Amino acid sequence: MNRTDPRPRVVIVGAGFGGLTLARRLRKAPVELLLIDRHNYHTFQPLLYQVATAGLEPEEIAHAVRGIFQRQHNFHFLLGTVTGVDLAARRVRLADGTAIGYDYLVLAAGASTNYFGTEGAETHAFPLKSLPDAVALRCHIIRQFEAADRDPALIDAGGLTFVVVGGGPTGVETAGALVELFELVFSKDYPHLPVEKARVVLVEATDHLLGGFHPDSQAHARRTLERRGVEVRTGDPVVRVTAEAVHLRSGDVIPTRTLIWAAGVRASPLADRLGLEQTGGGRLVVEPDLSVPGHPEVFVLGDLAGSRDEDGNLHPQLAPVALQGARHVARQIRRRLAGVPGEPFRYRDKGIMATIGRNAAVAELGFGLRTRGFLAWVMWLFLHLVMLIGFRNRLNVLVNWAWNYLTYDRSARLILDLPVSREAVARHDAAPGPDLLTGKTVSETDLSARRV
């Protein structure tokens, strides 16, 4: 983009909670905003597991970025993958070689899956960080049932065993949603299949689920999951993953073709390419005001930021931290423009919640209130509906949830066989070649030639 706009340019990398909130907060600021993301939509990550378990359709948790900012005149969007930043020249580099100058840069690229170097995990495990991840997992899960329906022998080979690694909120939510999907929906979809033989195993390396929650909540989550048929295995980390099995440290081997990786995140790979100091998990070390040491014009937000609380502990990588950080950075940029010194960022913890499934959740609110069961679940539903961006999404999600709740049915259980498209390439940071202009489906020979 050439500089025609005389106003200082604020480049925001990432259209997550942080990036969107910041752009919205600066709508009246005398700046030119440029938001860059590799997708043209915002993904509501807290509900990715619902897409993966056929509870919601992809479009219901995603919203086109340009649609969100249609009426914001200082806003520009650029579809691209940022591969680096030239801090001295104040320019970001894109995968296709383009360089884009900035006056202020805000890095809000979020986090990616952390396999902790587990052998075979990156190749065989299903991540759950993006919409395509969720769709691919949904298709794979349904395919396992279709295959078993044709050849029940697959069941004993682990064809209907689904292992979820990671006892955090995502793992708990996913495991809970899977047993529901099997019991309430697949049992009807596959009347000739012993669906009750389908196993959901939740594996957690530490001794308890929902680390960070109160012991009562942890125990409640475990009881609820086990009552619903989830096999919970704590204190036994995954050490090796193959296409047919998961190996645990105890030596136990779980035959499975589906390992869902909810064990942890690390900062976006972008953080590793900047030559800046990083914390554990690859997050960028930041000043108390969330700027980069030595670069007051560069801020870091959300999962990417190694910001700390008063006790020096890293902030959790949660949406509220990103939302509050975005409001803080918006304020700091306005202050810089006015020549006023910066302020330190303080995260106000309003509480945490996790849903375990139908009518079940745990919630711990900042002001000491702790609740669980139906009430917590309703709170969780309400909070997430309110957070979802865009009226229509909220409406559709509400309709879908109400439908699922009342009918025990699921709408989104389609195996959408997916053509290879320019998008898939862009996603992998390759500069699209003219041969891919057609976005046509890969041919059979091409596919069978490839060995992942």
Added chain:
Amino acid sequence: MNRTDPRPRVVIVGAGFGGLTLARRLRKAPVELLLIDRHNYHTFQPLLYQVATAGLEPEEIAHAVRGIFQRQHNFHFLLGTVTGVDLAARRVRLADGTAIGYDYLVLAAGASTNYFGTEGAETHAFPLKSLPDAVALRCHIIRQFEAADRDPALIDAGGLTFVVVGGGPTGVETAGALVELFELVFSKDYPHLPVEKARVVLVEATDHLLGGFHPDSQAHARRTLERRGVEVRTGDPVVRVTAEAVHLRSGDVIPTRTLIWAAGVRASPLADRLGLEQTGGGRLVVEPDLSVPGHPEVFVLGDLAGSRDEDGNLHPQLAPVALQGARHVARQIRRRLAGVPGEPFRYRDKGIMATIGRNAAVAELGFGLRTRGFLAWVMWLFLHLVMLIGFRNRLNVLVNWAWNYLTYDRSARLILDLPVSREAVARHDAAPGPDLLTGKTVSETDLSARRV
């Protein structure tokens, strides 16, 4: 599937309008039904163009087959691709080598795109026959605007020129929907782009649009499209397609990166693998009762059937023909079971409609009524809503259409970058290899290595 069920087995190939209707009609018949499709969902093909033009989301025009038949006890579903039939041994062959015996076989595999051997078309044109086709096209269209927004020079190179080939209902509907998408939505999404420079060209080989409709309807459709900004070119067939341009017989060359092929269909490739007599367009020659000559136990339905009217003309390849054919075949199978001789199939033409866009359509009803404009459009909307399978789909589509109509907005304009999955392989009739069990996304190098 091994034969445990003593009842005669009716194998239905294809989950389109014909296959679904037939299976539903035989729900009380003393038979074992086995429906085979390469997708686990039914696609409402008449609205594919709405998905391609971001008016509807994929799930709104698709419905999981198992969901439709959850309560039908004589129904079985098999996800697979039929590659041949052993008529003597009464067995169908699947892509993975499985053979499935039948007592009655109904071929309802539908039609695929017909490129009429046009040079470069199969490589560079976008078909619009399946849900993945529609999603790939939608992503491609949006990508053209994102690319032009970054580099306006692309506009003069045809980056925002969209050519639709084929002046039938699909071509007319697609062209009309595209100009609406650009004028009503993209003009707001891309405020810094001269969206008015985007061209939609509808190319038709014959001298008139909507062949088969009354001349008044044809003229009305053309007038309406042209008034809305579509460039209509009749009597000038496409002779060559490249990645950058479309060449017409007149010698004119239209620079474009997007050619949408709505020019014609031919019977599913399955028809060519049976060693049976075929009509023009690859359809299977059938007896008056829709059975295969010499094989009274094999019926052919819908687009695949070369059935003819009293004057010996082939029936049109339209949904109503498939629906009526399915009801006919259901009746014939029941008669066979009862030892009663068969009846000839008679198609009752109830009329044809095509929508041109917002508030505009043409409708010609069997009983001589001809209408156009808003009334025809409302009739079209109503008919399609009623035809859509599944209450929820109807509801969502209604909500979406109402929203689009009132707000001039579109919800579905996400570029969902699509991972390569086992589905993509199955779609291409390859036996899934174990390496594809994970359904993981193809890696960058794999993709850039492929030259389509």
